[in-house]
Amino acid sequence: MSSAKPHSTFNNPTQFIEGWYWALSSRELKVGRVKAVTLLGRNLAIYRGFSGQVVAIDAYCPHMGAHLAEGKVDGDGIRCFFHNWKYDSKGICVDIPSLVKPLPVCIKTWQTEEKYGMIWVWVGEEKPSSLPFVxxxxxxxxxxxxxxxxxxxxxxxxxxxxxxxxxxxxxxxxxxxxxxxxxxxxxxxxxxxxxxxxxxxxxxxxxxxxxxxxxxxxxxxxxxxxxxxxxxxxxxxxxxxxxxxxxxxxxxxxxxxxxxxxxxxxxxxxxxxxxxxxxxxxxxxxxxxxxxxxxxxxxxxxxxxxxxxxxxxxxxxxxxxxxxxxxxxxxxxxxxxxxxxxxxxxxxxxxxxxx
Incomplete structure (x- = not known):
C-alpha cells in the first residue's frame, strides 16, 4: 500500500489527526510572556497571563495583521504591539485606545492544558478528548x-x-x-x-x-x-x-x-x-x-x-x-x-x- 495516497491520512504530509499536540515546554513560558509558535502549519501566539493561565490564540491581529507575539501580556489578555488593541483570554477585543467602545472583533483561541511539563494545544473544533497518558x-x-x-x-x-x-x-x-x-x-x-x-x-x-x-x-x-x-x-x-x-x-x-x-x-x-x-x-x-x-x-x-x-x-x-x-x-x-x-x-x- 502506498502510504502517500491523497486519501490516506497515514504518512500524509498535508493532513493530520484532530487531537492534542505539544507546543512548548512549560518552563519556556514564564508569567507575562508570549511566544510565537508554528504548530502543524498554523501560526499561533501562546502566552501565560498574570493568573498563570496559558492561552493559545491565532497569531495575527485582524486590524492590520501584526503578529501578536510582538505584543505584551496585559492581565490575562494580550495587547497588539502595533496599535495596542487588547484581546481577552477568549480572543474577544475588549479595548481599542482610540475608541470609546471596542469593535465587535474576535480572534480564534484554542484550548490548552499543561501536563508532563509540556503545554498542549487541542487542534480541532470537536470537544477535546483525553490528553495522552500511560x-x-x-x-x-x-x-x-x-x-x-x-x-x-x-x-x-x-x-x-x-x-x-x-x-x-x-x-x-x-x-x-x-x-x-x-x-x-x-x-x-x-x-x-x-x-x-x-x-x-x-x-x-x-x-x-x-x-x-x-x-x-x-x-x-x-x-x-x-x-x-x-x-x-x-x-x-x-x-x-x-x-x-x-x-x-x-x-x-x-x-x-x-x-x-x-x-x-x-x-x-x-x-x-x-x-x-x-x-x-x-x-x-x-x-x-x-x-x-x-x-x-x-x-x-x-x-x-x-x-x-x-x-x-x-x-x-x-x-x-x-x-x-x-x-x-x-x-x-x-x-x-x-x-x-x-x-x-x-x-x-x-x-x-x-x-
Missing part, C-alpha cells in the same frame, strides 16, 4: 523529566511504528525471541499494542531475566492521535515509562520531545528514588534508540510487501486512517470523497500478508 498510570499522580528534543526526516506516523515493528527487534536489536503483539483500541483515538511473547528459552539472556517475569516479558505501546506514543517495559516489580510526543513539521518531517515518567513517590526519599528511576529510564530509552534512529533520516516508507510480522503496523495504519483528519495549515476537516478507496486499500493490504 494506561497503567491513568489514575496515578506522576513525576517526570523532559528528555531529548529531536527532529527526524520522516513523518511522525512512520517514526512511531518503530516501537511495534516486531521483526526489527531481532534484526536490529538482536533480541533472541519472536515478538507477537495483541492490539486493543482503548478509545477511538487511542490504540495499545501489548507483547504476548513467552519464548526465547534457548537464550541465556532470556533464561537469566525469566525469574523477573511471572508471565510474558512486559512491553506495551499506546498511541494517541497517531502522533504521541507511550512505552511501558520492564520486570514485573518495576516498569519504566517513556512518552514520545511528536508533531509534524514542514515537509512531513517530525519534531519530537521525549518525556520520562514514573509514579510519584512522597517525601525526600521518594524524590531521590524518582530521580534515579527517571535517569535509568532515560538510559533504557537511549539503548533502544541507539540502534536504528539513523534509519529515519533516510527512509522512504511505502509498505507494498507486508508479511505476517507486519500485522501490528498494518493495524496501526488502519487505526490512523479511521480517525478525523484535518488539513495542514488551516486545520479544516478533510472531506473525503474516496472513503471506499481508503477502506479497500487497507483491506487489500491485510489480505496480501495473510496469503
Amino acid at each position: 494506561p497503567e498510570l491513568e489514575e496515578v499522580e506522576c513525576d517526570y523529566i523532559l528528555g531529548t528534543r529531536f527532529v527526524k526526516n520522516c513523518h511522525p506516523n512512520v517514526l512511531l511504528i518503530n516501537a511495534i515493528d516486531a521483526h526489527h527487534f531481532n534484526t536490529v536489536h538482536n533480541l533472541p525471541l519472536e515478538i507477537v503483539f495483541n492490539s486493543q483500541e482503548l478509545k477511538s483515538n487511542a490504540i495499545a499494542f501489548s507483547n504476548t511473547t513467552r519464548g526465547g528459552d534457548d537464550s541465556w539472556l532470556i533464561r537469566l531475566i525469566r525469574p523477573l517475569y511471572e508471565n510474558e516479558v512486559t512491553y506495551s505501546m499506546c498511541y494517541w492521535y497517531g502522533s504521541t506514543g507511550t512505552v511501558t517495559l520492564g520486570p514485573d516489580f518495576l516498569h519504566f515509562y517513556i512518552m514520545f510526543a511528536l508533531r509534524m513539521i514542514e515537509g512531513g518531517k517530525t519534531e519530537g520531545q521525549t518525556i520520562l515518567v514514573t509514579r510519584k513517590r512522597s517525601g525526600c526519599l521518594g524524590w531521590g528514588i524518582n530521580r534515579g528511576l527517571l535517569w535509568l529510564t532515560q538510559q533504557v530509552g537511549n539503548y533502544f534508540a541507539k540502534g536504528d534512529t539513523q534509519v529515519f533520516q533516510t527512509i522512504q516508507f511505502d509498505l507494498k510487501t507486508p508479511t505476517k510480522a507486519d500485522r501490528s503496523i498494518i493495524e496501526f495504519i488502519q487505526h490512523v486512517n479511521r480517525q478525523k483528519a484535518l488539513t495542514w495549515g488551516n486545520w479544516e476537516a478533510v472531506n473525503y470523497s474516496e472513503d471506499n478507496d481508503r477502506h479497500s486499500s487497507s483491506t487489500s493490504l491485510m489480505l496480501d500478508y495473510d496469503k
Whole structure:
C-alpha cells in the first residue's frame, strides 16, 4: 500500500489527526510572556497571563495583521504591539485606545492544558478528548523529566511504528525471541499494542531475566492521535515509562520531545528514588534508540510487501486512517470523497500478508 495516497491520512504530509499536540515546554513560558509558535502549519501566539493561565490564540491581529507575539501580556489578555488593541483570554477585543467602545472583533483561541511539563494545544473544533497518558498510570499522580528534543526526516506516523515493528527487534536489536503483539483500541483515538511473547528459552539472556517475569516479558505501546506514543517495559516489580510526543513539521518531517515518567513517590526519599528511576529510564530509552534512529533520516516508507510480522503496523495504519483528519495549515476537516478507496486499500493490504 502506498502510504502517500491523497486519501490516506497515514504518512500524509498535508493532513493530520484532530487531537492534542505539544507546543512548548512549560518552563519556556514564564508569567507575562508570549511566544510565537508554528504548530502543524498554523501560526499561533501562546502566552501565560498574570493568573498563570496559558492561552493559545491565532497569531495575527485582524486590524492590520501584526503578529501578536510582538505584543505584551496585559492581565490575562494580550495587547497588539502595533496599535495596542487588547484581546481577552477568549480572543474577544475588549479595548481599542482610540475608541470609546471596542469593535465587535474576535480572534480564534484554542484550548490548552499543561501536563508532563509540556503545554498542549487541542487542534480541532470537536470537544477535546483525553490528553495522552500511560494506561497503567491513568489514575496515578506522576513525576517526570523532559528528555531529548529531536527532529527526524520522516513523518511522525512512520517514526512511531518503530516501537511495534516486531521483526526489527531481532534484526536490529538482536533480541533472541519472536515478538507477537495483541492490539486493543482503548478509545477511538487511542490504540495499545501489548507483547504476548513467552519464548526465547534457548537464550541465556532470556533464561537469566525469566525469574523477573511471572508471565510474558512486559512491553506495551499506546498511541494517541497517531502522533504521541507511550512505552511501558520492564520486570514485573518495576516498569519504566517513556512518552514520545511528536508533531509534524514542514515537509512531513517530525519534531519530537521525549518525556520520562514514573509514579510519584512522597517525601525526600521518594524524590531521590524518582530521580534515579527517571535517569535509568532515560538510559533504557537511549539503548533502544541507539540502534536504528539513523534509519529515519533516510527512509522512504511505502509498505507494498507486508508479511505476517507486519500485522501490528498494518493495524496501526488502519487505526490512523479511521480517525478525523484535518488539513495542514488551516486545520479544516478533510472531506473525503474516496472513503471506499481508503477502506479497500487497507483491506487489500491485510489480505496480501495473510496469503
